[in-house]
Amino acid sequence: GQQLNQSPQSMFIQEGEDVSMNCTSSSIFNTWLWYKQDPGEGPVLLIALYKAGELTSNGRLTAQFGTTRKDSFLNISASIPSDVGIYFCAGYSDGGSQGNLIFGKGTKLSVKP
Amino acid sequence: KAGVTQTPRYLIKTRGQQVTLSCSPISGHRSVSWYQQTPGQGLQFLFEYFSETQRNKGNFPGRFSGRQFSNSRSEMNVSTLELGDSALYLCASSLRGADNYGYTFGSGTRLTVV
Numbered sequence: 526g527q528q529l530n531q532s533p534q535s536m537f538i539q540e541g542e543d544v545s546m547n548c549t550s551s552s553i554f555n556t557w558l559w560y561k562q563d564p565g566e567g568p569v570l571l572i573a574l575y576k577a578g579e580l581t582s583n584g585r586l587t588a589q590f591g592t593t594r595k596d597s598f599l600n601i602s603a604s605i606p607s608d609v610g611i612y613f614c615a616g617y618s619d620g621g622s623q624g625n626l627i628f629g630k631g632t633k634l635s636v637k638p
Numbered sequence: 639k640a641g642v643t644q645t646p647r648y649l650i651k652t653r654g655q656q657v658t659l660s661c662s663p664i665s666g667h668r669s670v671s672w673y674q675q676t677p678g679q680g681l682q683f684l685f686e687y688f689s690e691t692q693r694n695k696g697n698f699p700g701r702f703s704g705r706q707f708s709n710s711r712s713e714m715n716v717s718t719l720e721l722g723d724s725a726l727y728l729c730a731s732s733l734r735g736a737d738n739y740g741y742t743f744g745s746g747t748r749l750t751v752v
Contacts, residue, residue, distance in 0.1 A: 558740045567642070567728050567743030568681075613681065615740070626671070626741065628681035 531614050531629030538604055539637050546632040547598040548614030556617035557590050557597040558626070563610045571612075572599070606636050640665065642731050642744035650750045656717040659747045663710050663731030669693075670712040671741060672704060675726040684727075687712055688734070719751045 531548045538544060548557070556575055560568035572583050574590035574597060581588055587600045597616075601608055614629040643662040651657050663670050671694075672684040683696035687706035704714040710731075716723055726748050730741035 556740075560740075560743075565745070567730070567745050570740045570742065573740050626683065628673075630680040 529614055529616055529627055529629040531632055533632055534630070535633040535635070537635045537637065540604060540606060542604055544601040544604055544608070544634060545598060546612060546614075547596060548616070548629050549596040550616055551595070552618060553594040554616035554618045555594070557588070558615040558617070559586075559588050559597070559599045560613045560615060560628075561610045562613065562631075568613055601634075604634075604636050606638055609634055609636050642729055642742050644727075644729050644744035644747050646747060647745065648748045648750075650752060651719050652752055653719055653721060655719050656715060657719060657749060658713055658715045659727055659729075659749075661712045661714075661729030661731075661744060663712070663729075664742055667731035667733055667742075668710055669732045669734055670706055670710060671730045671732075672712070672714050673728045673730065674698070675728055675746070676724075681728070684714065716749075721751050724749060724751045 529548050529550050558573050559571045561571050562568040571586055572581050572588040574581055577590055577594045578592045579590040585602045590597055597614055611631040611633050613631045615626045617626050645660045669688045671686040674682045674684055684698055684702055685692055685704050686694040690706045701717045706712045726746045728743050728746045730743045732741050
C-alpha cells in the first residue's frame with residue numbers, strides 16, 4: 526500500500542534554532558497536511574497544502590507542497606520549548622485504495638531551553 | 639464551537655471482551671474517520687463514515703466495525719479483544735472528507751487490553 530517516509534525520526538535541538546523535516550512518497554498526492562501531536566492528545570492540523578509548488582506559512586511554520594507532488598517539507602523557525610511534540614505529515618490521494626489520509630510515522634521534536 | 643469529543647478517554651478491558659468507543663464530531667461535519675495509533679505502526683486508518691454509510695475501510699480484521707448515526711455521531715466496536723489491540727483510538731471529523739481542509743481530531747480513547 527501507499528506509504529509516506531518521514532524524516533528525521535527525531536530531533537533534539539537548542540531553543541532558537543530552526544528545524545526542518547520532510548516527507549516523501551512513491552506515489553502522487555493531491556493534498557499534503559502537517560499535524561502536531563502533544564502527549565495524550567490528538568493531532569492538531571498546522572498547515573494544509575493543496576497545489577503543487579504551494580508554499581504556506583503559519584506564524585513560525587512554513588510548509589511546501591513539492592512540485593513532483595510526491596514530497597513536502599515543514600520548517601519551524603526560531604524554535605521555542607512549546608514546539609516540543611510529534612509532527613506528522615499526511616497525504617491524501619483520492620485515487621488510492623483507501624481514499625483517505627495516509628500518515629507518516631512522525632518526527633519527534635525535543636527542544637532544549 | 640465544540641471540538642471532536644471522544645468517550646471514554648481511558649479504558650481497560652480483558653482479552654476476549656468487546657468494547658465500544660464513541661465519537662461526536664464537530665457540529666455540521668458529516669465525515670467521521672477512525673484511526674488506530676500505536677508506537678510501532680503509527681497512525682493506521684480504520685474506516686470512514688459519511689452520512690451514515692461506510693465510505694472507506696482500512697486493512698483491519700472484521701473484529702473492528704463501526705457505524706454512524708443520523709446526527710453524525712459515530713461508534714466503533716472491537717470484538718474478541720486481543721493484547722495487540724491496545725492503542726490510542728482517534729476519531730477525526732471533517733465537512734466532507736480529508737480533502738476538505740483536513741481532519742479535526744479528538745483527544746482519543748486510550749484502550750489497554752490485559
